[in-house]
Amino acid sequence: MSVRVIARIRPPGKAELEKDTIVTVDSANDDTNPNILKIPNPKNEAELFSFQFNSVYDQHATQQQLFENEVSPTVKHLFGGFDVTLFAYGVTGTGKTHTMRGGKSLADRGVIPRLLSAIYRRARKIEKDSGGDKQVEVAMSYYEIYNDRVFDLFEPPEKRTPAGLPIRDNGGKTVVVGLTERPCTTLKEFEYLYDQANVNRSTSATKLNAHSSRSHAILCVKLTQISDSHTLVSTASAIDLAGSEDNRRTDNNRERLVESASINKSLFVLAQCVEAISKKQSRIPYRESKMTRILSLGQNNGLTIMILNLAPSRSYHQDTLSSLNFANRTKKIEVNEIENEPVFGGPGAVTKATASITGPSIQRQPLRAISVASHNVHVGANEKPDKTDKLVKAFSVYSDKQRSQEGKSQALSHQQKRTDKRTLDIHGTSSRPSKLMRPSESVTRSSKFAAGAQQGLSQELLEDLISRRIDEKLAEKALEAQSQPTQALPEDLQRRLDALEQRVSEKEDGSRGEGLQFLLMAKQHVARGENSSALRMYELALPYFKGNEKLEGKIRALKEKIEGQKSTTQSLREDPCHDGAPELSNASPARRKRKAVRDDSKDDDYDEGQDVLGEDDDCEDEHCSKPKSRATTKPKTTLRKPALPSPDTNTFSDPLTQTPRTAHLLQIINTRDISQIRGLKGVGAKRAEAIVGALCEMDVDDITDLAQLGALKGVGLKTVENMRTGVGCI
Ligand SMILES: Nc1ncnc2c1ncn2[C@@H]1O[C@H](COP(=O)(O)OP(=O)(O)OP(=O)(O)O)[C@@H](O)[C@H]1O
Structure with a gap:
């Protein structure tokens, strides 16, 4: 679907002014609801572009109409076990928050309060009709992605940690770690919590919107239906979503510019993902922004409405065309229509399943699936094993990773996943158990043994598997023991070092990491011959490196190049996301390749990025003595002995023998997230940036073993050892 x-x-x-209205509504067939949007070609007003969507609402449409027609029908699917994702997309000031949240009066209420109202109504009806046999519980979590960091909206800004909450990949799903989940039993309770949390959302006045959202806000409403049997x-x-903005029109100050750059970057990555999906490319750049990782468009299951x-x-003409082009591609994305499995079991299962929302009023989730979890189920004591034959309704999945087989194998892997899940769920929870709840090693091993037996592994293989796990655990223990500092630094020195590091990281976070990411992305686009996208990335980098002549020169040169290409080839666009015309053909792959080779040979963006940094380093600011401060932090690491197996052992190169520690390290590296990588032991901001740069230049998607990691430019085996010893297991 x-x-x-x-x-x-x-x-x-x-x-x-009314007379400046350029967007009109039409219907494909006169007697049906409007589903066509028309807008003039900016280069030839007489020509109209038409875009067809599932429905189109004009300026007179009420909140009630939109909800009744579009969102209300999803409620029964939600109660049927499907996950539902609704997201609002558009340029700043076009009405996203008005549509989602709306105003305070009854008529003005947006989609979210209306959806909750419908959920509670249906829940009460179900409970009443079942004579009390069924119980429906609602819990919510709410967070924002601000400057590419995730913050819990139940936490007031002053209590937030600057780095935000970490996000992790967990079995193919993106999860936010440590998010608050609050039960809300009535609509009133929900509205109170929702309003309270919205106070914590980052908004500001800009020239284009007096209450502009400066972050992407994600509300998750978890519905748990409990009966005696399941x-x-x-x-x-x-x-x-926060709206994209053209900073030539916003008059944004530096703070707003940085926010704006971050918003634009994430939306740009989203557009890239949608384009890659629509072109059926094997690599979808979800990982390039937290928003796209979380939204996982095309990867999540259930129903998705944009x-x-x-x-x-007219003043929004180009922006509107860009949005329409984006939406045109989005409508072609297939989503898995998979409903969540009910969990069979007696009262024991019910208790476990609802533990997280029937306990104290505020619950911390150990590890929570964000958008949708197709199998976010809780298994009870009397689980019935015969559910594995449940059929998946659609199989149109696009993934970050290349899929090895299609069709039948997908169904098989789906079943396999379920088998694995069951194995996990035997312990009573589908999310990661807390440390206290974690099953004993022997139970884990025996359940793995059972899983292996189900999969038809030989006894010999199983024993091998078990002994390897034991070895791994012993090695981990040894590593943990050795990674303790053998000698603590004097308290005063340690405090000074921490303060210095903090200052350095604050400075780097604001002005280097983000900006460099844009430069890196620009380089990637140049290498692919996508000059318009590269230009956009350079422009996004500019606020971080104001007055940098090299960067400005690069932008000028690219602009000239694009203009030149336009006039000579009559090619209307190269980057469809930022050009007006709908669905115009791109340059042929052969031409692109030729261009890419030509551009690549000339391009020195990354080095230029380092130059930019170099200039930044030369400032007189006391915080800028990074090399020195880095050097002084080194003793901390040199006190520790490396405790890795030698590079020529299997652990270095064989993914099968990877310890959880190694797997976790590689997972962090593969996020390509500078802020996460620089958290590794022995890795400063510069090295993290170099690693991300090297990763971006690799031909393969991910690093799969330590040998590969050690071979990266600027890494080396010693660094790998350091990083690995500093990593905890997940
Ligand atoms: N359908 C509508 N009817 C009446 N007013 C609307 C409608 N849509 C938007 N508005 C008004 O337009 C203004 C901008 O809307 P809103 O803040 O929802 O935009 P936004 O897309 O969320 O912007 P940003 O991305 O900057 O947060 C608000 O004053 C809002 O009340």
């Missing part, structure tokens, strides 16, 4: 795309045009604002969990995710918000007026 495809993503359902609906478009909504807001009324003209106070400063916009428990069913499903999730509704409602996402209010609400495209548009402004009607």
Whole structure:
């Protein structure tokens, strides 16, 4: 099933004139609801571009109409066990927050309060009709992604840690670690919590919107239906994305510019993901931004609805065309229509399944699936094993990773996943158990043994597997013991070093890491011959390196190049996300390749990025003496002895013999997230940036073993040893 795309045009604002309205609504067939949007070609007003979506709403559409027609029908699917994802997309000031949250009056309420109202209504009805046999519980979590960091909206800003909450990949799903989940038994309770959390959301006035959202907000509503025989969990995710903004029009100050760059970058990556999915490319760049990792468009299951918000007026002409092009590609994305499995079991299962929402009023989730979890189930004591024959309804999955087989093998792997899940779920929870709840090693081993037996592994192989696990555990213990500092630094020195490191990281976080990421992405685009995208990345990097002549020169040169290409080849666009015309063909792959080779040979962006940094380092600011401060922190690491097996042992190169520690290290490296990588032992910001740079230049998607990691430019075996000894297991 495809993503359902609906478009909504807001009324003209106070400063916009009715006569400047350029977006009109039509229907494919006169007697049906409107589903076509028309907008003139900016280069030839007489020509109209048409875009068809599932539904289109004009400026007169009410909140009630939009909800009744589009969102209300999903409620029964949610109760049927499907996850539902709704997200609002659009340029700043086009009405996303108005659509999702809305105003306070009854008529103005947006999709989210109406959805909750419908959920509670249906829940009460189910409970009543079942004569009390069924119970429905609702819990919510709410967080924002601000400057590419995840913050719990139940935490006031002053209590947040600057780095935000970590996100992890857990069995193919992205999860936020340490998020608050709050039960809410009534609509009133929900509204209270929702309003309270919204106070914590980052908003500011910009020239284009007096209450502009400076973050992507993600609300997850978890629905748990409990009966004597089974428990069913499903999730509704409602996402209010921040709007892209053209900073030539915003007059943003530096702080707003940095926010804006971060918003634009994540939306740009989203557009890249959608484009890669629509072109059926094997690599979808989800990992390049936290928002795209979390949204996982095309990877999540259940129902997905995108609400495209548009402004009607001419001043948004180019932006509107970009949004329409984006939506046009999004509507082609296939989503797995998989319902969550009910969990069979007696009252024991019910207790376990609802433990997280019937306990104290605030619950910390150990590890929580964000958007949708197709199998976010809880297994009870009397689990019935005959559910594995349940059929998956659709198989159109696009993944970050190349899929080895299609069709039948996918069904098989789905079943396999279930078998694995069952093995895990025997311990009573589907999410990662807390340390206290973690089963004993022997239980884990015996369940693995059982899983292996189910999979038809030979006795010999199983024993081998077990003894390897024991070895791994022993090695881990030894590593942990050795990674303790043998000698603590004097308290005063340690404090000074910490303060110094903190200052350095604060400075780097704000002005280097992000900016460099843009430069790196620009380089990637140049290498692929995508000059318009590269230009956009360079422009996004500019606020971080203001006044940098090299960067400005690069932008000028690229602009000239693009202009030159346009006039000579009559090619209307190279990057469809930032050009007006709908669905125009791109340059031929052969031409692209030729261009890529030519550009690559000239391109020195990454080095230039280092130059930019170099100039930054030369400043007189006391914090800029990084090399020195880094050097002074070194003794901490040199006190520790490396405790890795030698590089020529299997552990270095054979993924099968990887310890959990190694796997965790590689997982962190493969995030390509500078802030995570620089948290590794022995890795400073510069090295983290170099690693990310080297990863971006690799031909393969991910690093799969330590040998590969050690071979990266600027890494080396000693660094690998350091990084590995400093990593904990997950
Ligand atoms: N359908 C609508 N009817 C009436 N007013 C609307 C409508 N849509 C938007 N508005 C008004 O337009 C203004 C901008 O809307 P809103 O803040 O929802 O935009 P946004 O897309 O969320 O912007 P940003 O991305 O900057 O947060 C608000 O004053 C809002 O009330």
